[in-house]
Amino acid sequence: MFFISIMLYNENDYHSNEERLSAMKNGPSLSDHxxxxxxxxxxxxxxxxxAPDFQHETTLYGMLLFKQADGDIQIGGTSYPLHRQKVFILAPDTAFKLRLRRADSADYYYIRFHALQAAEQNIFVPATLNCPDELSVSHFSLLxxxxxxxxxxxxxxxxxxxxKANILFQELLGALFKDANHGHKQDVNQALTLTMEYMEQNYRLNISRKQLAEMVGISEDYYSRAFKKQAGKSPMEYLAEIRVNQAKQSLLLSGDSFRSIAQSVGFSDEFYFSRKFKATTGRxxxxxxxxxxxxEKIASLKHLLTGHLIALGVEPYAAIINNAYPITxxxxxTVDVGDSKPDLEKxxxxKPDLIITRDFRDFGKTQKERMYNQIAPTVTLPFDQNWRIHLQTVGKIIGRDKEASDWLERYEYKVEAIRRQVMPIIRDETILIVGIGEGQMCVYGQRNLGSVLYGDLKLAVPHGVTEIKHFKExxxxxxxxxxxxxxxxxxxKHDGSAHKDQAIQSEVRRLYANKQxxxxxxxxxxxxxxxxxxQHHYTCYTSLSHDLFLDKARQLFMSDSSKQRT
Incomplete structure (x- = not known):
């Protein structure tokens, strides 16, 4: 037997698991605590x-999550057997021993974290969690x-x-601590939601009902009944629908064979894929x-995609419409389906035939976004893709590939013509793009207007702007x-309102009254x-705005009358 022993026992601070639970009986629930x-x-x-690859920090809490282990762990005076789906909390200054029977049996995660509580206004001090040493996790595989x-x-x-790692940690703690009360039953709905997320992220893999049921620690039959009650369909029907929706995007965006597309989304072959596709879509x-x-019934849920459609000579059937992007x-x-965000009812x-949108910069799909595919086939373009690729992708989706290529050819010709006109005026002088908002200010970087000024026109970039990808407050x-x-x-950050217009004008007046x-x-x-x-007539990251901004830039740089004078 192999031993890992770390003795951090402090008699004054030590409380047994039973004492910690007892201390909570007469107060708020452990989860609330x-x-x-x-x-x-x-x-x-x-x-x-x-090997003792870590030292438990005496001033911090620790968490051990065992993926695989054969042995036992002793925390304080209590010993616990080790196996999968077990989590242990190590309080600061706590003695523990990890005994492993086989040298190759250890596969686990060790997390160090701070726990703080408010002592008085704006002051936080280390907290005493009074948490059980051992926590059970029924959906450990998902974690x-x-x-x-x-x-x-x-x-x-x-x-x-x-x-983002810290955000994931908060979510992990939420899942673990929410059900920390003794005798608290597993939140089945939450576990089912986790398996849905697992299917959405891993639809390409060979996923079985048995595997999903094991992930949440319940029988296959009970899992299927509970899943159908929550989702309105069986787990395998839900998975097939995810795969079909992913295949829809591939069919519209790629020229790959049915066999290649079928395999890329998790179907065994193109024949089974075709049968499932027709059963799901009716076509x-x-x-x-x-x-x-x-x-002709295309719904655009982002201004930049609306701009691409207009550039290709297509007025969207439905779109987000507001004054922030005055073109809309x-x-x-066009049917108005929302002011700043899509209204699902509208x-x-x-009833569009197709929805096109773009994902968020840093975050995954919201629950609302998952519902788009229930309304119509939805194509989601990546945030970080270049606007030229976005335009070509939109053109491919709506059967206007040639129009997209022709548009880009005209744009490149226009860029070169304007560059020859403005370069003798600008020369090697740097241009800073400053955004003014209500009580806020930013410097725009390499995206949006910067992609035209610094990328297309090749004008000089000020010191420090090359490190700014989008914008920096x-x-x-x-x-x-x-x-x-x-x-x-x-x-x-103009929302298109008259209030924002007035606020930005006031900010500019304050600027010119400032000596700095x-x-x-x-x-x-x-x-x-x-x-x-x-507003954002020119700052939207789309082909139409960039084309309009080229004209505006020529006007600005070739006319002294457009300069703001003190």
Whole structure:
């Protein structure tokens, strides 16, 4: 037998599992108690050996999640057998021993975290969780992927990834602590939702009903009944629907064979895929593609996609319409399905043949977004894709491939013509794009307007802007660091309302009353260009806005009358 012993026992701080539970009997529930604290991930390690690869930090809490183990763990004076689906909490200054019978039997995760409680206003101190040493997890298999993702993000070296790892950790704690009360029954609905998410993320794999039932720790028959009651269909029907919806996107976006598409979404062969496709949609894959490509009932749920459609000479059948992107208010025959976000009831009433949208920058699908496919086939374009690829993709979806290619050819010719006109005026001077919002200010980077100025026209980029991909919120005190020769003033987070118009105008007046602003090189040289009254007419990341901005840029840079003067 192999031993890992870490003795961190402090007699004054030690409480047995029974004492901790007893302390909670007369107060709020244990779940409510645990939910009242703040938690912060410190580190996560995935350990595959019996060697003591970690030291339990005496000032932090620890969590051990065993994927595979043969032995036992002793926490304080209590010993627990080790096997799958067990989680143990290590309080600070607690003695524990890990005994493993085989050298190759250890596969577990060790998490260090802070637990804090409010002592007084704006002051937090280490908390005492009074949590049981041992927690049971019936859907541990589903947590493994979250743990691996958490570890990757925590150790990527990227600050945003570390923040996402901490968000995943909060979700993990929520799942573990919510059911921490003694005798509390598993939340079956939550477990079923986790298997739905598993199917949505892993539909390409060979997934069985038995596997899904094992993940949530219930019998196959009970799992199927509970699943159908919640989802309105069996688990396998739900999985087939996910695969068919993914296949719809592939059919519209790629020229791959049915066999290739079938295998890529998890179907065994193209014949079974075709049968399932027709059973689900009422049409064969070929009929589906032809119907969608030549349909006029296309719903656009993002302004940038509306811009691409208009550039290709298509007025969307339905769209989000508001003054933030003024072009949409000119649509005469388009059905309004929402002001800033899609209204599901309006979208359902419109009955489009196809929905096109774009995913969020940092987050997965919301519950509403999962419902789009229930209304109509939905194509979701990736956030980080280049706008030219977006345009070509939209063209392919609606059968206007040639129009998209022709449009891009005309655009490149126009870019070169305008570049030859403005370069003798701008030369090597840098241009900073500053967005003005209500009480906020940003510097735009390489996307949106920057993709035209710095990418297409190849104008000089100010110091520090190359590190900004989309935008960066700044203060007036930050602007001298960019040392820009010229400044283009545009809007930031404009919702299209008259209130925002007035607020942004007030912000600009305050700028010009400020000595720091007037001291900037571009302001002293009267090289500030006014474009803040155009909402997001030009700042939308789409072909139409970029084309319009090329004309606006030529007008601005070739006319001194457009400069904002002090």
């Amino acid at each position: 645990l939910a009242s604290y703040l938690y912060k991930l410190d580190d996560i390690q995935h350990i595959h050996s019996t 493994i992927e979250r743990l691996d993702e958490m570890e990757r993000k925590q150790h990527s070296g990227n600050g945003w990834d570390a923040m 064969s894959p070929t009929s589906y593609v032809n119907t969608i490509k030549y349909s 208010t000119r649509l005469r025959n 979208l359902m009433t419109a 700044v203060t007036l005190a930050d602007l001298p660091l960019f040392d820009a020769d010229r400044i283009l003033l545009t809007s930031y 602003w007037r001291a900037l090189k571009a302001v002293r040289n009267q090289a500030v260009y006014n474009m803040y009254d155009s």
